[in-house]
Amino acid sequence: MATRDNAGLDAWRAMLLAYNASMRAIDADLTRAGNVPLTWYDVLLELSAAPGGRLQMQELADRVVLSRTRVSRLADDMAKAGLIYKIRDRDDRRVVWATLTDSGRREFRLTAPRYLRGIETYFSAHLTAAEKAVLTTALTKVNAAHAAARTVPGNEAP
Amino acid sequence: MATRDNAGLDAWRAMLLAYNASMRAIDADLTRAGNVPLTWYDVLLELSAAPGGRLQMQELADRVVLSRTRVSRLADDMAKAGLIYKIRDRDDRRVVWATLTDSGRREFRLTAPRYLRGIETYFSAHLTAAEKAVLTTALTKVNAAHAAARTVPGNEAP
């Protein structure tokens, strides 16, 4: 028994291990080099990509792989470090905008190459072009399914 | 600039998101159903697969994706819950064996189907057979590289 569809399990197991090993190696390199931690980098990245270099806390949390709560504290720390600043919206005073400062932009430009090199060294270097392509399309489908599930929850407790 | 080799970065990004979304969904299902947390399940799994249902703390930590420290505490909690027991080796009294109890085996058999169903639902279901195969071979290569790096560190500080 239990010999049915090992393919899915094998793929899952491989991803689990690859993700953890690569992530730890990349993060260790960044830390060793005195760069900002990966979580901070992720925030800088998303803000850099956003129009005006700013994003609502809500949106930021959705883009970064962290809980809303965590992003709130993270943003406070980064604001204290001068990489971003937080400001309330004029019209809807419930929303808060996290905005990149010049210092934040500088830090992002400084860290990005190291981060990209880490991905290359610890991950991409071991893959062929065809494999990269398949990984991207396949895992993007998985993500799409989860994103759809978030939009249509439908299974809360009453 | 920076338009070179987006393929590796895209694949990385897709894996990051897919891993997190799937993992959270699977874990949430397990928790909601009153099963043991994923970390406990992983320990049960590795012990089940090990000859005699037992493993040194060291070996266990290597197989599970957690630090040695964490596994030590985890094993204590699981022992307190009666799922495993810890016992010193007779010959080399430095090593400790974590051993599955009957209760632990039962819990594993109970949780396994749910876990496998979670992987299927939140991950495998979105992939073709060909994609699963490529994911497995590709990511296994990544893992092999990291395993090799661990065996031959060679880059410590003096």
Next chain:
DNA sequence: CAAGATTGAAAGCTCAATCTTG
């Protein structure tokens, strides 16, 4: 009351230091 965001308490996880045995 609902939505956006933050805070308090607690669990998860890791690093460095320590204990014990070979």
Next chain:
DNA sequence: CAAGATTGAGCTTTCAATCTTG
């Protein structure tokens, strides 16, 4: 002194409760 394992301290992350505004 080195290897196996644990412990203390501290950071990270989350859940539930709270505050504020629409």
